[in-house]
Amino acid sequence: MTTLQTSRPLQIKTDQMDGVAVVSVSGYVDASNVQDFWRAIEPLCSGRGPKVVLDLQGLVYLNSIGFGLLLAWHRACRANHGKFALCGLGERTRFIMHLLGLETLLTICPTRDEAAAAMKNM
DSSP states (O other): OEEEEOSSSEEEEEEEETTEEEEEEEEEEOTTTHHHHHHHHGGGGSSSSOEEEEEEEEEEEEOHHHHHHHHHHHHHHHHTTOEEEEEOOOHHHHHHHHHHTGGGTSEEESSHHHHHHHHHHO
């Protein structure tokens, strides 16, 4: 288990669940800490066959760079013959994803368990 806490209210906690990296993100992702967000998740999406679930249940704010990173990590996992899914999206995050058209590109599940299970079916 790895936990990262930045000077801004952002917490990133990574656990392993049946070979899947489950990353809980809470707080704000903005210009002051988007690099920390990238550094915590990027290595999980590289290598051979990564399986990554981002649990955004505690996310309060995600800036435009953060939304771009979600798509980049999805593509990186696919390029490395892996899988990437999101879960626990709040109403605001889900609405912005809809506006950007990301919900048609990314795998989005209601819960962490459903996202981990989707890894087997993707």
